[in-house]
Amino acid sequence: MGVKLLLDKANVPGIRTYEVYRREGGYRAVEKALKEMTTDAIVEEVKKSGLRGRGGAGFPTGMKWSFIAKPEGVPRHLVCNADESEPGTFKDRYLMEFLPHLLIEGLIISSFALGSNDTYIYIRGEYAWIPDILEEAINEAKAAGWLGKNILGTGFDCNIHVQRGGGAYICGEETALIESLEGKRGNPRIKPPFPAIQGLWMRPTVVNNVETLAAIVPIINMGGDEYAKIGVGKSTGTKLISACGNINNPGVYEIDMTITVEEFIYSDEYCGGIKDGKKLKACIPGGSSVPILPANLLLTTAKGEPRYMNYESLSDGGFATGSMLGSGGFIVLDEDQCIVKNTYTLARFYRHESCGQCSPCREGTGWMEKILQKIETGKGEMSDIDLLWDIQRKIEGNTICPLGDAASWPVAAAIRHFRDEFEWHVKNPELSQTSNFGLQHYADPIHVPA
Amino acid sequence: MATIFNDTQMTEFKRLVARYPEGKQKSALLPALHLAQESFGGWLSTESLDYVASLLQIEPIEVYEVATFYSMYNLKPVGKFVFEVCQTGPCMVSGSDNIIDYIKKTLDIKPGETTKDGLFTLKLVECLGACGYAPMMQVGKIYKEHLTKEKVDSIIADYRAQAANN
Ligand SMILES: Cc1cc2nc3c(=O)[nH]c(=O)nc-3n(C[C@H](O)[C@H](O)[C@H](O)COP(=O)(O)O)c2cc1C
Ligand code: SF4
Ligand code: FES
Numbered sequence: 376m377g378v379k380l381l382l383d384k385a386n387v388p389g390i391r392t393y394e395v396y397r398r399e400g401g402y403r404a405v406e407k408a409l410k411e412m413t414t415d416a417i418v419e420e421v422k423k424s425g426l427r428g429r430g431g432a433g434f435p436t437g438m439k440w441s442f443i444a445k446p447e448g449v450p451r452h453l454v455c456n457a458d459e460s461e462p463g464t465f466k467d468r469y470l471m472e473f474l475p476h477l478l479i480e481g482l483i484i485s486s487f488a489l490g491s492n493d494t495y496i497y498i499r500g501e502y503a504w505i506p507d508i509l510e511e512a513i514n515e516a517k518a519a520g521w522l523g524k525n526i527l528g529t530g531f532d533c534n535i536h537v538q539r540g541g542g543a544y545i546c547g548e549e550t551a552l553i554e555s556l557e558g559k560r561g562n563p564r565i566k567p568p569f570p571a572i573q574g575l576w577m578r579p580t581v582v583n584n585v586e587t588l589a590a591i592v593p594i595i596n597m598g599g600d601e602y603a604k605i606g607v608g609k610s611t612g613t614k615l616i617s618a619c620g621n622i623n624n625p626g627v628y629e630i631d632m633t634i635t636v637e638e639f640i641y642s643d644e645y646c647g648g649i650k651d652g653k654k655l656k657a658c659i660p661g662g663s664s665v666p667i668l669p670a671n672l673l674l675t676t677a678k679g680e681p682r683y684m685n686y687e688s689l690s691d692g693g694f695a696t697g698s699m700l701g702s703g704g705f706i707v708l709d710e711d712q713c714i715v716k717n718t719y720t721l722a723r724f725y726r727h728e729s730c731g732q733c734s735p736c737r738e739g740t741g742w743m744e745k746i747l748q749k750i751e752t753g754k755g756e757m758s759d760i761d762l763l764w765d766i767q768r769k770i771e772g773n774t775i776c777p778l779g780d781a782a783s784w785p786v787a788a789a790i791r792h793f794r795d796e797f798e799w800h801v802k803n804p805e806l807s808q809t810s811n812f813g814l815q816h817y818a819d820p821i822h823v824p825a
Numbered sequence: 826m827a828t829i830f831n832d833t834q835m836t837e838f839k840r841l842v843a844r845y846p847e848g849k850q851k852s853a854l855l856p857a858l859h860l861a862q863e864s865f866g867g868w869l870s871t872e873s874l875d876y877v878a879s880l881l882q883i884e885p886i887e888v889y890e891v892a893t894f895y896s897m898y899n900l901k902p903v904g905k906f907v908f909e910v911c912q913t914g915p916c917m918v919s920g921s922d923n924i925i926d927y928i929k930k931t932l933d934i935k936p937g938e939t940t941k942d943g944l945f946t947l948k949l950v951e952c953l954g955a956c957g958y959a960p961m962m963q964v965g966k967i968y969k970e971h972l973t974k975e976k977v978d979s980i981i982a983d984y985r986a987q988a989a990n991n
Contacts (some may be wrong), residue, residue, distance in 0.1 A: 462914055617956070
């Protein structure tokens with residue numbers, strides 16, 4: 376059993392309620408932070424912990440906090456990103472549904488450290504039952520004196536508000552989220568200015584993921600140095616992984632980042648192996664935006680070393696032979712899955728979610744979807760594969776926000792590693808409609824287009 | 826259906842607006858649209874959009890541009906129960922195609938259509954954050970997960986019974 380810092384109490388009956396959460400040691404971190412620590416000391420502890428943003432980009436949280444501007448007389452805001460819409464990712468939902476007080480506790484400490492008197496949780500609109508759970512936790516915390524005016528006699532006032540989104544993946548991008556919180560379309564802003572200088576209502580703003588903010592609680596309780604001892608290298612602490620696809624035990628797992636990918640997939644403590652005794656074909660290890668890897672490159676790096684479930688190891692080899700930890704959405708595909716079809720559904724997703732501001736993303740995602748659909752339905756030509764490659768390359772890096780990259784990478788990686796499967800579709804327009812390419816390519820050398 | 830909030834709805838609307846600083850009431854637009862959609866029959870007519878604009882003291886166009894951007898706002902009438910079935914990668918590899926086909930066949934409608942009795946609308950949607958519990962769909966505020974054909978049958982039967990009792 377690995378160390379658990381977030382989900383250690385998840386199975387305690389009634390942990391959703393204030394009473395049980397408090398009895399189990401909850402809100403100790405708020406007491407410690409507000410009574411014994413200065414705001415600078417809290418930021419310092421978070422820096423020492425090595426915590427990296429759990430929303431996907433992995434930016435060091437302590438550093439992000441230290442960037443917030445503090446102009447005299449201008450309110451600052453903390454915004455919790457609970458938009459969680461990256462396909463394969465459902466870990467924040469788990470935290471909010473089952474451990475709402477852990478998030479609220481983390482939010483109070485973080486709001487104090489950043490000087491946010493009004494903190495907002497922006498939650499995807501489809502999680503329609505969760506705002507009630509969060510608001511109940513907020514009301515309980517308020518009744519117990521952890522929120523509201525002059526908390527613990529420190530003079531610090533804080534309220535937490537929950538806002539539902541309207542259904543748009545792009546609102547997970549922090550500046551689109553801010554626009555949406557202002558009651559507008561979710562069009563990402565051009566940076567700079569960064570939110571830390573001009574964010575919500577042009578005020579200094581920090582946007583952090585749900586899991587990042589929950590992790591503040593163990594960091595304060597145990598101290599940044601102790602937290603940093605868990606894990607390896609720059610992958611400190613624990614990470615929530617939401618595992619799905621063709622595995623025996625889909626669900627949300629907390630791992631310390633020292634276990635191998637192989638152990639994560641095959642051990643009964645985690646995924647429990649591939650469903651129905653089938654073989655592993657491929658995996659998207661960090662949410663739909665990160666490169667898909669064939670089984671051989673997933674389990675071992677190109678150097679032949681075992682791959683680990685952490686930031687560095689999953690990205691070992693760069694995009695040529697590696698991937699990313701991303702949001703922790705771990706999608707497993709068995710031998711019967713079609714890479715072309717899977718890539719097509721993801722391309723459709725990104726076309727649907729493009730906000731439409733930048734031509735390369737707006738047009739390119741549509742073209743990629745159409746070409747992939749053509750290949751998938753047996754109408755593709757060989758030149759389509761190169762065309763796809765060309766389009767994704769022209770989107771990547773040429774857009775306002777990273778959604779363009781996020782749409783390109785899955786297509787690029789699918790062609791990079793599974794080009795023969797795309798070619799098989801083109802060459803076998805009829806057969807490909809009734810049967811699958813399967814594992815034939817499994818042991819093939821890696822295809823790296825020039 | 827009258828496009829005016831009743832007292833309970835108006836209290837909720839005021840609570841939503843009170844969460845934002847003075848002069849930033851436009852921030853309440855997305856939640857206000859959810860409230861309007863729930864209050865006015867599951868969809869947003871032009872009258873409903875204009876009503877929300879007037880309550881928030883913003884231009885109708887500011888409401889239209891938002892209502893058309895986000896996927897959860899229905900700008901056309903929908904059935905009493907809307908089946909929003911996820912079709913993205915993780916659900917697809919877990920068999921969502923079969924469930925979608927089965928619902929189409931059972932209700933005899935295509936995606937985007939409503940059954941003749943006005944009870945069910947089928948919508949295909951993208952990832953709802955339930956990938957580990959696939960195949961799945963959202964109906965109103967709830968998620969129906971680990972769908973099988975049998976489960977779909979019983980869900981449909983339950984809603985039919987619910988509608989008959991009302
Ligand atoms: C298209 C797109 C979607 C994103 N979706 C999310 C999301 O759903 N949740 C999230 O926390 N971060 C998401 N992000 C990352 C945020 O922009 C931001 O980096 C993050 O919320 C910062 O928090 P962290 O540092 O705690 O990870 C997304 C980014 C992009 C470009
Ligand atoms: S990259 Fe796509 S989603 Fe991002 S701003 Fe441009 S058009 Fe919008
Ligand atoms: S892919 Fe269907 S819920 Fe995520």
